[in-house]
Amino acid sequence: MARHAPRDRTGPGTVDAEPVAPADGWTQHERLVTRRVRSVFLVLVLVLLAVSLYSGYRVRLIDAEIKEFSLRVVPLQQLIGQLQRSVLEQRRIVRELVGADPPAGPQREAQVVSFEEASRTTHTQLGRALQLSELAVDDSPPAHEYERVDRLLRAFGVELEAYERAAAAWTAAAPGPEVSDPGAADALEQRADALGRRVDQVRLLFEVYAKSMAQRVEQLGGNARWLVGGVATGQLMLVLLLGAYLRYSINRIHRRQRQQEQRELRQRDELAHLSRVTTAGGLVAGLAHELNQPMQAIATRADAARLSLERHAADPAASRDTRDTRDPRLAGDLDAIAAQATRAGQIISRLRSFVARREPHRQPISVNTQVHATFALLRSAGRLDGVRLSARLEPGLAPVTADPIHLQQVLMNLIQNAVDAVTAAEGPDTRDPHVRVESQKLDGGRVELRVVDNGPPMADEQVEQIFQPFFTTKGDGLGVGLAISRSLVEAIGGTLHAAANPDQGMTFTVRLPVATGYPPPSGVASGRTDEPASPPTPPTAGVWL
Amino acid sequence: MNPAPPEPSPTVYVIGDDPAIRASLARLLEEVGTACVPYDNAIDFLRDFDADAPGPVCLVLDVRIPIMSGTDFHKALIGRGIGVPVILISGHGDIPMAVEALQRGAFDFIEKPFRSQHLLERVQQALDSDRRRRHLDAEHHSRQQRFDRLTPREREVLDRVVQGMTNRQIAEEFGVSSQAIDAHRTRVIAKLGVENVAQLIQIVLYHRGQSGPPAST
Numbered sequence: 001m002a003r004h005a006p007r008d009r010t011g012p013g014t015v016d017a018e019p020v021a022p023a024d025g026w027t028q029h030e031r032l033v034t035r036r037v038r039s040v041f042l043v044l045v046l047v048l049l050a051v052s053l054y055s056g057y058r059v060r061l062i063d064a065e066i067k068e069f070s071l072r073v074v075p076l077q078q079l080i081g082q083l084q085r086s087v088l089e090q091r092r093i094v095r096e097l098v099g100a101d102p103p104a105g106p107q108r109e110a111q112v113v114s115f116e117e118a119s120r121t122t123h124t125q126l127g128r129a130l131q132l133s134e135l136a137v138d139d140s141p142p143a144h145e146y147e148r149v150d151r152l153l154r155a156f157g158v159e160l161e162a163y164e165r166a167a168a169a170w171t172a173a174a175p176g177p178e179v180s181d182p183g184a185a186d187a188l189e190q191r192a193d194a195l196g197r198r199v200d201q202v203r204l205l206f207e208v209y210a211k212s213m214a215q216r217v218e219q220l221g222g223n224a225r226w227l228v229g230g231v232a233t234g235q236l237m238l239v240l241l242l243g244a245y246l247r248y249s250i251n252r253i254h255r256r257q258r259q260q261e262q263r264e265l266r267q268r269d270e271l272a273h274l275s276r277v278t279t280a281g282g283l284v285a286g287l288a289h290e291l292n293q294p295m296q297a298i299a300t301r302a303d304a305a306r307l308s309l310e311r312h313a314a315d316p317a318a319s320r321d322t323r324d325t326r327d328p329r330l331a332g333d334l335d336a337i338a339a340q341a342t343r344a345g346q347i348i349s350r351l352r353s354f355v356a357r358r359e360p361h362r363q364p365i366s367v368n369t370q371v372h373a374t375f376a377l378l379r380s381a382g383r384l385d386g387v388r389l390s391a392r393l394e395p396g397l398a399p400v401t402a403d404p405i406h407l408q409q410v411l412m413n414l415i416q417n418a419v420d421a422v423t424a425a426e427g428p429d430t431r432d433p434h435v436r437v438e439s440q441k442l443d444g445g446r447v448e449l450r451v452v453d454n455g456p457p458m459a460d461e462q463v464e465q466i467f468q469p470f471f472t473t474k475g476d477g478l479g480v481g482l483a484i485s486r487s488l489v490e491a492i493g494g495t496l497h498a499a500a501n502p503d504q505g506m507t508f509t510v511r512l513p514v515a516t517g518y519p520p521p522s523g524v525a526s527g528r529t530d531e532p533a534s535p536p537t538p539p540t541a542g543v544w545l
Numbered sequence: 546m547n548p549a550p551p552e553p554s555p556t557v558y559v560i561g562d563d564p565a566i567r568a569s570l571a572r573l574l575e576e577v578g579t580a581c582v583p584y585d586n587a588i589d590f591l592r593d594f595d596a597d598a599p600g601p602v603c604l605v606l607d608v609r610i611p612i613m614s615g616t617d618f619h620k621a622l623i624g625r626g627i628g629v630p631v632i633l634i635s636g637h638g639d640i641p642m643a644v645e646a647l648q649r650g651a652f653d654f655i656e657k658p659f660r661s662q663h664l665l666e667r668v669q670q671a672l673d674s675d676r677r678r679r680h681l682d683a684e685h686h687s688r689q690q691r692f693d694r695l696t697p698r699e700r701e702v703l704d705r706v707v708q709g710m711t712n713r714q715i716a717e718e719f720g721v722s723s724q725a726i727d728a729h730r731t732r733v734i735a736k737l738g739v740e741n742v743a744q745l746i747q748i749v750l751y752h753r754g755q756s757g758p759p760a761s762t
């Protein structure tokens with residue numbers, strides 16, 4: 001677990017460290033905060049890692065000591081206890097043999113045998129004790145304790161040998177008490193005492209040692225518990241910390257993605273706006289002309305009204321007589337003037353709303369209405385150059401959720417491209433340049449808009465290219481029209497495709513999802529109700545007047 | 546010949562696709578006492594227009610897509626022998642188009658925005674021009690009728706008079722007496738309603754200028 005920590009940390013870190021830092025959109029402040037958070041995390045992780053490692057190391061040491069204790073100290077203690085008992089047994093037998101009332105005959109024989117047995121046991125035990133202490137001296141950390149025990153054991157062994165030899169000599173030399181030598185018996189007794197003292201010494205020493213060892217082991221056990229707890233806590237915290245950091249990183253990435261998305265959205269809107277401004281630039285001349293119409297009508301009406309007033313002023317009789325008939329005409333002039341002023345205002349506001357820079361405002365709108373609005377804009381700008389523009393719209397289509405200006409922009413781009421295509425194909429056989437816009441309901445809650453032209457068809461491999469930004473075949477084209485249109489359509493969950501028609505020309509198809517909650521129970525509300533002032537005239541641009 | 550004193554009232558045809566402009570022009574023209582007939586397209590106008598109807602007319606054309614459709618319309622007018630003066634109104638105001646329109650025989654080209662006074666003046670002038678045209682047409686017509694009344698011999702004599710031959714020369718050519726020629730000449734002068742030879746020569750030359758070599762056939 002701890003091993004993984006650095007990897008996980010660098011994971012998101014490398015992303016940040018990309019050299020494109022200025023373009024990644026983080027502010028200076030955000031980058032600073034990120035760096036701080038990361039270093040705090042790093043320090044915490046390192047500390048926890050150290051604590052964990054150290055605790056683990058300590059626990060292993062303690063474990064070793066405790067094992068040592070149970071493997072050496074405990075058996076050695078037991079052996080020493082047994083050794084003491086068997087030495088006492090030997091001494092008891094010797095005492096009996098050399099005592100004031102020594103056994104005789106077969107009894108004595110039995111005593112001698114049991115002495116030899118006790119002697120064997122003692123040697124075996126001593127051997128094992130020596131073995132243990134020797135091993136301990138070789139590879140146990142508190143070796144000096146064992147060395148003392150070892151030394152004592154060895155001394156004990158030497159003395160034991162000497163004692164046994166003396167005892168054997170004595171028993172061999174004096175088969176019975178009657179021949180006992182009190183001096184020798186005393187000496188033997190002294191040796192036995194010394195031996196007993198020795199083994200007492202060893203036992204005592206080792207008991208002290210074992211007790212201290214036991215205490216230590218107990219203390220170590222406590223430490224170990226604590227340390228194990230420490231390690232566990234450390235590891236838990238490490239996990240939590242990593243989790244927190246991961247979460248922080250993921251949040252950060254998400255936030256960053258959101259920001260990135262918003263930035264892209266903003267950029268797209270800006271680009272769309274720019275392209276609209278460019279388009280509008282081309283429309284302005286035509287629209288200025290279109291503005292002349294209401295202006296002229298207003299001026300003419302005003303002049304007519306003034307003439308009328310002058311005539312009546314010059315002829316007071318007529319004024320009286322015609323008061324009743326004069327008023328409606330003047331009122332009509334004023335009405336017409338007002339209406340034409342409104343019309344002029346609408347032309348301006350149509351253009352203004354097309355180029356205005358504003359937040360996109362999505363709402364349920366009728367695609368047919370937008371087709372008419374686009375036609376009005378195009379036609380009033382006189383951009384059709386003798387191209388026949390017609391519409392075949394399915395009535396009562398469900399609305400789509402879109403920004404009306406964006407939809408107009410898409411239509412404008414597609415229609416303008418189609419007009420360009422059919423007029424560019426200036427050849428002997430360009431008889432009837434024609435662009436048709438169609439709308440239609442599709443299955444699966446979608447609406448389709450098609451812009452069909454009869455210009456030159458395009459090769460399939462070119463169809464792939466035209467949606468790329470800045471691809472253009474026109475001298476004055478920017479090549480962004482289709483790219484922007486597609487991104488606008490896709491932003492509202494739609495698609496934009498192009499395909500060559502079987503006979504001639506191209507068809508550009510926009511498919512849009514119907515606004516949620518539609519179609520309404522009965523299809524009364526169609527795009528017709530909210531249509532702008534201009535009626536859906538059958539477009540006949542190019543035909544005389 | 547004196548035309549009937551109560552002159553038929555003038556009519557202005559306004560053709561334009563913008564209803565507001567049409568209506569405002571009609572209103573203006575009616576305000577100054579000129580009858581105005583608006584049309585929203587040229588095809589209807591061509592269908593309805595009666596070139597033989599009395600009274601001076603003029604055409605005010607508010608063109609939107611000028612060159613091409615204007616050409617077609619002019620062709621149609623000329624093809625039907627409609628010689629009414631046409632005033633073009635355009636908001637495009639490009640010089641080549643104006644030049645072309647005038648070359649094709651438009652009476653005038655007015656650029657939007659225009660002053661109502663200016664338009665009214667030009668309309669009056671156009672109506673005057675049409676009035677003159679109609680008058681000349683009428684004169685020409687009656688003169689033609691008079692020419693038609695001449696006998697072949699009288700025409701031959703007239704031809705030679707106009708060429709500047711004397712009675713004697715004509716008489717020699719035809720092998721008749723100069724009195725006979727003089728009688729012919731007097732009849733010709735009477736039939737054509739002139740007072741002297743000078744006037745005779747004038748109207749013959751004028752007539753020929755108008756309608757090609759007429760009497761010589």
Ligand SMILES: Nc1ncnc2c1ncn2[C@@H]1O[C@H](COP(=O)(O)OP(=O)(O)OP(=O)(O)O)[C@@H](O)[C@H]1O
Pocket residue numbers: 413417418421453455456457458466467471472473474476477478479480481482483506
């Ligand atoms: N209806 C069409 N028929 C044939 N070719 C088309 C059609 N529509 C687009 N194209 C081709 O696709 C290219 C890219 O179109 P796009 O609208 O993206 O840019 P553009 O029209 O050249 O410039 P602009 O940015 O001014 O719109 C055009 O240059 C043209 O070659």
Ligand SMILES: [Mg+2]
Pocket residue numbers: 413416417477481482
């Ligand atoms: Mg384009």
